[in-house]
Amino acid sequence: MPVAMIRLDTGIYSLxxxxxxxxxxxxxxxxxxxxxxxxxxxxxxxxxKKALIEQDINSEGTGNMGLIEMARxxxxxxxxQFEKVSDKYSYYTLTIKVEDHLx
Numbered sequence: 001m002p003v004a005m006i007r008l009d010t011g012i013y014s015l016x017x018x019x020x021x022x023x024x025x026x027x028x029x030x031x032x033x034x035x036x037x038x039x040x041x042x043x044x045x046x047x048x049k050k051a052l053i054e055q056d057i058n059s060e061g062t063g064n065m066g067l068i069e070m071a072r073x074x075x076x077x078x079x080x081q082f083e084k085v086s087d088k089y090s091y092y093t094l095t096i097k098v099e100d101h102l103x
């Protein structure tokens with residue numbers, strides 16, 4: 001079951017979520033996160049368009065559009081960590097930081 005936590009610290013909200021994933025999923029997810037984090041604003045827009053075009057109604061995956069959109073909307077890099085917990089599973093933690101624009 002996923003776990004989530006929201007924290008406000010000096011005008012920045014941090015949303016952290018974590019979940020167990022299969023060890024075989026760690027490398028592909030890390031590569032996707034690194035690709036997202038390497039993009040600027042225009043690059044994220046293009047990556048999102050590409051993911052949207054490449055998915056079809058019958059596919060299980062979404063090209064990680066949710067991750068791309070989180071990076072686009074937050075304007076920040078996605079912070080992540082993988083901790084191996086067994087031969088089969090790792091614990092995946094993702095943090096998104098969003099500035100409080102309500103000031």
